[in-house]
Amino acid sequence: MSELDVWKQLAEEVAQGNLSLKVHREGLDAAVKDLQDYIDHLDTLGPALETVATVTGLGGFQIGVLLAQKFTEKGSGDESIKQRVKELQVEARAIQDTLRKAAIAYAETDQQYADVLAERTQL
């Protein structure tokens, strides 16, 4: 199971009401901000990745053509460094989303408990 799958699963648990997160507001904000900084930092790799997106110049022999294809695949193919960096950004977004939702779930549950306690106290 990939990191992304783990976070999706946790998000699903939160959505079903099985999971919540007690967290100070400042802690949540700091975590979300650090994740955003991480996403932004990965963005700075973009221009350099463009320079290795397509590789040519290895000559017209079959071995050169194949090698160029291989390097291009590493630069911009389905399993390329570009895709891997994008995956890291998607994972970071999933973590942000799950943390937010789990914190909201806790706050809502906590408020419900508070309401019940208040009612019982009045009785």
Place this chain on the structure above:
Amino acid sequence: MWFTTRGTSFGYPGKLATDTGRGMRRKTAQQTRIARPVQAVAVVLAVGAVTAAAGCSGGSHTTTASSSTSAVPASTAPVASAPASNTAWNPCSISDADIAAAGLNSATKQVGALGVKFPGWDICAWLSNSWYQLNVYSTNSHTYDEVVQNTTLFHDPRPVTVGGRAAMLLPHVNESDGCTIAFDAVDPVQLAVSAKLSAETFGDPCTEVTRIAGVLLKDLPASKK
């Protein structure tokens, strides 16, 4: 013909805040804790996100089969010993004010490819606060005609005029969110817009690069003709 290989390590200096109070509370007996995945991600961040080793064409907008001449060995020369400019015009000479006027973030300026300079090329790049990034290339390894006729990288070239100056608009092959505009000069100049890695929505890259070229036109080297 020229070819450069390089290996590059990237480190992420930041850290992930894992202080999330007292942790997760779960209604079921099963103890699934959010802390473990957070720690796993933190380790990823601490170690450094990516290590790359890739063949490089010295700029994605570089070569055609017809432009082959001789092989260049792998370049790992330190940036400090490299000349300030490899070509007649250095894209990094564009002022921060003009970069900002073009809608780009001047604080994101990148020289070369993560500091690596390629023989025969000068590259400078900036990120926008929107969906795109800009790479500016100047080369003395290829002629203007070689650039605009590079069907490996570009398709359907369209002649355009920007601020009264002739240029060629070159949509990227296999990259619908990328477009280059090329200007003829002593050493041909290319402005390439492509999507930032985190972009989820895209504009028209050819429209964007034409707009940017209009703003930066006064910074570009004079036309050869």
